Structure formats: C-alpha cells, structure tokens
Amino acid sequence: MAKIGIYGSSFDPITNVHLWTASTVMHRCKLDQVIFLPCSSKRPDKTLHVSDEHRWNMIVMAIQGNDRFVADDYEMKQPGWEIATYITLKHFKAKYQEDEIYFIMGADLLLDIGEGKWKKSKELIRENKFIVMARDGINMLSAISKSPILRNSDDGQTFHLIDKGLAMEISSTYIRDEFRLGGEPRYLMPDSCYSYIKEHQLYK
Template identity: 45%
Template sequence: MAKYGFLGSSFDPITNGHLTSAQEILDRLGFDKIFLMPSSSKRTDKKINATDRQRLDMIELAIKGNDRFDLETYELGVSAWQVYTYETMRVLKEKEEFKEHDLYFLMGADLLQDIAIGDNWKHREELLSENKFVVIRRSGLDMHEIVASSKLLRKYEHHFTFIYRGVDNNISSSYIREEFEIGHNPRYYMPQAIYEYIRDNNLYQ
C-alpha cells in the first residue's frame, strides 16, 4: 500500500513554498508521491488570473524531473463551483489508481484555522471523520492551540499529522502576482522555469 498526499491550491502561480512544503512531507513522513491538485477556475470565492492550461503548464514545468510529484486534475473538470473537499476525497478514493492506497489531504495551518472557524467550510464533520491530514506550519499560527480551541478538531485529532518545516516560506501566489503588477521582480520566489513562463506569456503584468 502506497502513501499518497494531495495538495490543493489555485497554483496561480505555483511557488517555491508549494514545492518545499511537498518535498518536506515526502522526506519527513515517508510519502510515496504527492499530487498537486489545482482548484476549479469556476469558483466564486476566489478569482483565478491564469487560464487552466497556463496553470497546468506551470505545474508541469515545476515538477519536471521529480517522479514523486504528479498532477491530479479532478477539480478542474467540475462544471460549476460546487465541489467540496470531502467530496473530492471521496471521488479520489474510488479512482482505480488510488483504491488500494492510503490517501491524505495536505494543508497549511491557515486552512486548519479556517476549518475550526467553519465559515467557509461545508460538511466539516464528513471531511474530518472520513480523512487523514497533514498540517504544515505557518508563521504566527499555533497548530496545537487551533486544535485545542475547537471541539470538532479535538474529536478528530487522531486524524492529524503536523509537520514543522525547516524552511518557513510564507510567500504566497497572491504576493507574487502583486509584485509583478507593481513592476517588482519576484523571480526568486518560484522556480526559474516558472518565472520565465510568466514573463514570456505576460502573466500578472
């Protein structure tokens, strides 16, 4: 049985933070593979700036040569923004290539805090009861305090694994987009191939 992780994000664009988080999980927790899972561009709660094809191109460039990284495009195929994380995980568990394996949803401590608050997360009970998680450290957030302060998270605390990254990289996709927009040069926050792709395609500028 293989151990697979799924890291969901808009990847608009993919950053060194996404990649270092995924590599840390591979190395420290013994995962066999991590799948980068871009979110639907039809979602109403967040504007996606690059096209689906451009986001896929950038992910493929970023993970080229690392056979322990892969793409999972299920959420891109959703016809409207009606997909919830608990439904996505149910679908993945039924896919032939994943049926016999151990699946984890990967997230930052900021998403753990969002789940604890609950405003933007539907079907929290189903999500937490049916799945296992890896939670990645974020500056300024105490992961254990977040769990301790939530009755629902405490109920499923045994489903969480916490990872404290050696590199605390909080550079976000939105920060990179903003730097391009105001004429700054954020080239070292992402792989060189991604920087060149953005520049050559006049993205975010």
C-alpha cells in the same frame, strides 16, 4: 500500500516554496507521492489571475523531472457549485483504493474547518487524514483542542502536524505583485515558469 499526499492550492503561479514544501512534507511524512491539485476557476470563493490553462501548464513544467510529483486536474473539471474538499477526497480514495490518502494543508485552513466554514466539515475531518503545516501565529494543538469538530476526531492518526520550518512568507500573491509592479521575482520560481510568464505576459 502507498502513502499519497493531496496538495491543493490555486498555484497562481506555482512557486519554489510550493515545491520545497511538497518535498519537505514528502520527506518528513514518508509519502510515496504528492499530487498537485490546482483549484477550479469556477469556485465562487476564488479570484484567479490567469486561465486554468496557464496555471496547469506552469505546474506541469515545475514538477517535470520528479516522478514522485504528479499533477491532477480533477477539480479544474468540476462544476463550481459541486466542488468541496470532502467530495474531492472521496474521489481520490476511490481512485487509489489500496493506498493511504492524506490532505496537505496549512494551519490557517485547519482553523476554518474547525469553525465549520467548509462544506461537510464534520464528515471531512471524521473520514480523512491530514498533514497540517505550521503558519506563523497559529497554535495547532490549541486550535484542535478548542474546536469540537477537530478534537472529537483527534485519534492520534487524523492529524500529522508539522510545526517546524515550513512557515515561509513568500507567496503567489507576493510574486504576482512583483510582476505587476515591475519587480524581479525570477529566483522565487522555476526558471521554466518564469520564462513562461514573461513569454505570455502574465500578471501584468
């Protein structure tokens, strides 16, 4: 049985922080594989800045050379109104029936789920396992204890909390702003992705 982490994000663009985070989570949680899952541009709650094709190409370039990193375009292919993490995880649990599936997310998303803001929040928490990364200013244990949705599923196996060393501030938004304003974010992403953005004149 393998342990697989599903790492969903906009990846707009993918950054060295995404890669470092995935590598650190893999090491600390003894994962065999991390699946990079770019979100769909069809989601009504997302505003993306380049096409799915560009985001996908950069992800593939960024993870090249690491056979434990895999890209999957499952959500990109789904109709926007049908996309929900609950459905996504059902898909991957069916695809990898012999393996253990974890959803990797930040503590800010844990708060949203605990407040019932996600589709099928109760079922999502009750039926799945999560690796939760610290975010500045968020007490993860307190968030779980204050939410009936979270605390009633806290069986010691549902949440793997990583509370040290992952709250880095460099984001895709920061990098987009640097490109837009004529900055130089070259060393915040893989060289191949930086060259790709320059070649296609993205994030202007």
